[in-house]
Amino acid sequence: MMADKEKDRYSLRVMTLFGLVVSVIIGIFALNIYYFKEVEKSLVEQTYQDLKRENDEALTYFQGMIRERFEVLEAFSAYGNLPEGSEIEVLGGQGIMYYGIRESQGLKGENNISRLPSKGSNGQSGITLSVPVVREGQAKGAVCMKYTAEELGKYLNSTELSPYSASLVFTRSGELVATCPGYETYANIYDILKTMEFRDEQSLEQMKMTAESGGSGYASYYYKGSWELLYYQPAGVEDWMVASMVKTESYEGALYKIRKLSKVFLASSTAMVACTVLLIICIIYLRKKEAKRAQKDYLTGVYTRETARKLVEQRLKGGGKKRFYACMFLDIDDFKKINDTFGHHKGDMVLTQAGQILSACTRKEDVIVRFGGDEFCIWLYGLSGRKQPEAIAKRILNAFHTSGTIHASIGITLVGEQETEYDAILRRADQALYLAKGKGKNQFAFQL
Incomplete structure (x- = not known):
């Protein structure tokens, strides 16, 4: 009975500890997932911010380049000599003459910037910067400078300016003004984006609507399985937009490393928790074993007097149908004579044998106690x-007699259903033992 209760307590401790460990492991997993999601979110936000910053730099560079070119043209317009018969014209490198679409602006004394149709300059589109030549208060002609979309793209995507992204310029309708390496054959940015995989079907259409209204925003897509980002905003020149595209390789690389470290952390932390649990279980087991050893008499293997008192008193006061119904007090006959004749070593052997006999003749629910010296007490349950x-x-008594070496006397008393006084029961059992000894060796007697 007592052993079962101790076993149940031990099992309860182990199950509680197991539940605690599972909770800790689940907590570690949840914390790791939360940390990974937060890092991923932070990396995504940082990628968006970095792309916008690079786009801002490209925009600043583009606006500065246009401004500088106008300053050059203005200087030439102010101090250069105007030949007879000049018109608002642009002569391309291939000897083809282009006429601007804003001749009236030039003649009115205004700087203007125009797009070249794609039919000119080897089929490439581009831009023309023109500054009027004013003499005596009248526009006499215009000084022009022309760039193809490819040339503008080379300026805009110099390594020093944009080491991680590619930039381009397009109109609100998508026509490319400045292209970037790898896309020189395209005339429209949306033709480029149609080759990409948009997992959100609204992304491309949303970009078109935002660009047409002169707004700014992001577009997210995949190219050959890799995630890429695009940011666009008004260029501040005509109705043009400046866009920057970036591959998120560094982000994905960082995320891969974090994921790998997370797995290592999970594995190591789980191993540490498991080792800690095993250590705790071993400690509990050893402490339980030590406590159990302290409860038992080292020589006979039965309960000590102090431990038995706690166990029996607790059960007597607990009530219930099943309870201790009898108490036996046992004394080994002529034990002092055995000790004096054969020595303490022989006496210890007799006590050990007595403990074995009592354990064999009773059930595991019964409580056997070495009360002191050669006296034993058995509580029957x-x-x-x-x-x-x-x-x-x-x-x-038969087992003692059969051993051929020792005999014993036993006093027995019954325990009342409402009886809870431990000492009173023992006194009656001791009185019964006195009666048994009066009857001779290897006898038992009752005391009600």
Whole structure:
């Protein structure tokens, strides 16, 4: 009975510890997932911010380049000599003459910037910067400078300016003004983006609507399985937009490393928790074993007097149908003579044998106690009445007699259903032992 209760307590401790460990492991997993999501979110935000910053730099560079070119043209317009018969014209490198679409602006004394149609300059589109030549208060002609989309793209995507992204300029309708390496054959940015995989079907259409209204925004897409980002905003020149595209390789690389470190962390932390649990279980087991050893008499293997008192008193006061119904007090006959004649070593052997006999003749629910010296006490547990303790007493005495070396006397008292006084029960059992010894060796007697 007591052993079962101790076993149940031990099992409960182990299950509680196991539940705690599982909770800790789940907590570690949840914390790791939360950390990974937060880092991923932070990396995404940083990628968006970096792309916008590079786009801002490209925009500043583009606006500065246009401004500088106008300054050059203005200087030439102010101090250069105007030949007879000049018109608002642009002569391309291939000897083809282009006419601007804003001749009236030039003649009115205004700087202007125009797009070249793609039919000119080897089929490439581009831009023309023109500054009027004013003499005596009248526009006499215009000084022009022309760039193809490819040339503008080379300026805009110099390594010093944009080491991580590619930039381009397009109109609100998508026509490319400045292209970037790898896309020189395209005339429209949306033709480029149609080759990409948009997992959100609204992304491309949303970009078109935003660009047409002169707004700014991001577009997210995949190219050959790799995630890429595009940011666009008004260029501040005509109705043009400046866009920057970036591959998120560094982001994905960082995320891969974090994921790998997370797996290592999870594995190591789980291993540490498991080792800690095993260590705790071993400690609990050893402490339980040590505590159990302290409860038992080292020589006979039965309960000590102090431990037995706690166990029996607790059960007597607990009530219930099953309870201690009898108490036996046992004394080894002529034990002092054995000690004096054969020595303490022989006496210890007799006590050990007595403990073995008592354990063999009783059940595991019963409590066997070495009360002191050669005295033992047996508390019988269950529902039985007077006949059962008599049978057990006869079995014990017969076992002692069969051993051929030792004999014992037993005093028995029954425990009342409402009785809870431990010492009173022991006194009656001791009185019964006195009666048994009066009857001779290897006898038992009752004291009600």
